[in-house]
Amino acid sequence: MNDIDTRSATAATALVPTPVEYVDVVDDQWAQGQLRCSSEELANLAGSVLPRYSGGFDQYDVLNAGLLGGSGRSRSELEMLLYARALRNYGGDWLSPQSFAVRVQANCLSTSCTSDQWQPPPFVGVRWNDSETAQGRAAWSGRLELTGRSGKVVDERIHRVWAQLMANYRFQLTPLPVSVDTTLTRARGVGDCQAISLLLLEELRMLGVAGEFRAGYLFGGRRCINHYWIEVTDTDGRIKTLDPAMAMLSSRFFDDRYAAFCFGSRVNKLIELATPDGTYAGHPCPRRDRRGFLLVELMPERPASQRSA
Incomplete structure (x- = not known):
């Protein structure tokens, strides 16, 4: 063969x-x-x-x-391999603060858009310092500091549901109507980051575990990957990050250490959005869906100690 x-x-x-x-x-x-x-x-x-x-x-x-x-x-693999390389940078440090220059572009879905009104992307922690808006398109630039957070899950209910999810489901890219339908995800046994996170959140809430669905972007090279995960309140009172999709992909693209990290900890390459639908920029276009899909780019800024005087 x-x-x-x-x-x-x-x-x-x-x-x-x-x-x-x-x-x-x-x-x-x-x-x-x-x-x-x-x-x-x-x-x-x-x-x-x-x-x-x-x-x-x-x-x-x-x-x-x-x-x-x-x-x-393939382009799907290269996207993951770029993220794997980003994880290895800075000595594999996934927690320390890292500074980035961020640039976001948005384009209206209508080719004949006449509106130049745009709402800035709802990125948590970004300091926007410049914007360009025109008919049908917009761009914003600013700065952002990303910091990881270490956490160890205590609640045995979370451990049990996580283990069942890892054993019975696999990562696979899916259309949006499929991703948001947990019944379909259960039947198919596969899902993307949105589908798997929604299913995990549903299972945990049925057991009485408080949690929230989160959306954002992962830094894996200059262009960022839109991403979904959940956060839960553990029995020790601390908020823990659960990223099941990245844990599932670890055996293929990353390693066991990162899979374990995804169960409780938050990586310093994750941009959070204030709302789950924040992957679109608000845009009052009279012709089409009042949103513009975002293209997000990050450029790491060197620490001051490494810059020339």
Whole structure:
């Protein structure tokens, strides 16, 4: 069995196709660009991994085939590998304060937008010092300090639910309507960071554990990854961060130490949003959905001791 066949078999074992009612078809060229593969390799995947629809493949099936395939070159994998590299930087320090220059861009979903009114992104702790707004687009820049928080979970209920989640579910990218439906997540056994976090929160609340759903971005290279996790109040009275998606991905992209860290601790590469829907900028466009999707970029700032005089 050759290399691409081996990867195909691995992905086929793991991939749970998108439910047909949520399929969003992309063409072969888009799929090749995401997987960074040849037309021959794509044809091989189509025969063993990817369900084919009229006109191409479902975009989430393509993204998951890349994430699970093990080629090391798909865009889904490279995003995780960049984050893994960020985790290794600064000697693998996940707690100490780190300063960043932040730039956020937003574009209206309407190509004929005439509104130049925008609300700044609701990022916790960002000091905005500049903004540019125009018809259909906007940009903000500022500074941000991110600090990690160490925590050890005490509550045995949380331990039990976490262990069950890790044993019975796997990470997989999903469309938004699937991500927010915990019934579907239970039935499929897979979910993205939003789906898995919502399921974990639901299970813990049923046991009487107080918790909140959180949204934000992970710094993994210049462009940030939008992300979801939860925070719970432990029996010692302290707030603990639970990041089940990153824990699930640790065996493939990170390591056991980071998987354990995700159970109670908060990494210093996490930007929190004031509201769960803060991945969009408020924008009173009369033509389309009154939101603009955010593109977030961070640039680490060197400590003062390393700057030239």
